[in-house]
Amino acid sequence: MRRTVNGILLLDKPIGMTSNGALQRVKRLFNAKKAGHTGSLDPLATGMLPLCFGEATKFSQYLLESNKSYEVVAKLGVRTRTADSEGDVIATHPVVGVSEERINDIIAAFTGEIEQIPPMYSALKVNGKPLYELARKGIEIERQARRVNIFSLTLEKLDLQKEEAAFQVHCSKGTYVRTLMDDIGQALGCGAHVIQLRRTYVSPYENAVMHTMSSLEEMLKNSGIEALQSCLLPVETSVNIFPAVKLSTAAMFYLRMGQPVRASFPLNSSLVRLMSDDAKFLGMGEVLPDGRVKPQRLVQVL
Numbered sequence: 001m002r003r004t005v006n007g008i009l010l011l012d013k014p015i016g017m018t019s020n021g022a023l024q025r026v027k028r029l030f031n032a033k034k035a036g037h038t039g040s041l042d043p044l045a046t047g048m049l050p051l052c053f054g055e056a057t058k059f060s061q062y063l064l065e066s067n068k069s070y071e072v073v074a075k076l077g078v079r080t081r082t083a084d085s086e087g088d089v090i091a092t093h094p095v096v097g098v099s100e101e102r103i104n105d106i107i108a109a110f111t112g113e114i115e116q117i118p119p120m121y122s123a124l125k126v127n128g129k130p131l132y133e134l135a136r137k138g139i140e141i142e143r144q145a146r147r148v149n150i151f152s153l154t155l156e157k158l159d160l161q162k163e164e165a166a167f168q169v170h171c172s173k174g175t176y177v178r179t180l181m182d183d184i185g186q187a188l189g190c191g192a193h194v195i196q197l198r199r200t201y202v203s204p205y206e207n208a209v210m211h212t213m214s215s216l217e218e219m220l221k222n223s224g225i226e227a228l229q230s231c232l233l234p235v236e237t238s239v240n241i242f243p244a245v246k247l248s249t250a251a252m253f254y255l256r257m258g259q260p261v262r263a264s265f266p267l268n269s270s271l272v273r274l275m276s277d278d279a280k281f282l283g284m285g286e287v288l289p290d291g292r293v294k295p296q297r298l299v300q301v302l
Helices: 019-030 056-064 100-110 132-138 177-188 213-223 225-231 235-239 247-254
Strands: 007-013 036-037 046-053 068-076 078-080 089-092 112-116 146-159 164-171 192-202 246-247 272-276 281-287 294-299
Touching: 007 019, 007 056, 007 235, 019 036, 019 046, 019 213, 019 225, 036 056, 046 056, 056 235, 056 281, 068 177, 078 177, 100 146, 100 177, 112 177, 164 177, 177 192, 213 225, 235 281, 246 247, 247 272, 247 281, 247 294, 272 294
Parallel strands: 046 192, 078 192, 246 272
Antiparallel strands: 007 046, 036 046, 068 164, 068 192, 078 089, 112 146, 146 164, 272 281, 281 294
16 A cells, blocks of 8 residues: 655656656655656756655645756767757767857856747647657647746866866756757857756755665665655755744634635745744745735645
């Protein structure tokens, strides 16, 4: 029988595995009833993939919409159909006139708010179908550019002998790092594609411990399924960036009935964490214009 598991696991996704494949494998390790991931990482990519179990799945959207950070290595001189090493080569050019100075000049234009056209090889859905399904059939459709924010883009290393450039990227939700590298390669005049990609964190989990698949399997083998519980972060960590509102027992009662309640102090956020008098997480609330808070998404008693 599947177990009720609540919490968030920060998985260090291995290379070559889809995000859903990683989710299903970890879900089986925990023998969990309900679990979901918070946005796909390409099979080529490694790094932080938050997995939400049980009640935490109610708040996965906040992690989907959060900022991310990546380490990426691009191969210069070659463009591919997927903008990474898994795609067919579509163009090659000599890597000439490329220097750290020139790259730094070019990436300045890719910092801040920019527009990106989502790649055909992506999980973005159009009319209910992922774009990659159409791309595999040789179908290309027009995609609307989307605004994303590149908070920082840093050249870490340029190896002209290997024709590789390494970058660090801190960006908003919806950013395609593959597209970013392809666009930079186009601006350099030689083309580029991603050969290594690692997501170092998903906000608010900067500097948090990630768990590898092998370490989870070893823990299960040596210490049993209960030991895996120690790897889970509390559900409320996914929304810790929002201000907290402490509610009285009476206010909690009416809130659970779906009614707006009065907050205990003035608020400057449209969304708030709802906490009980004894500091238990209740869920998320929306602040109304009159200062009351209405329930948006509540947890069952954990």
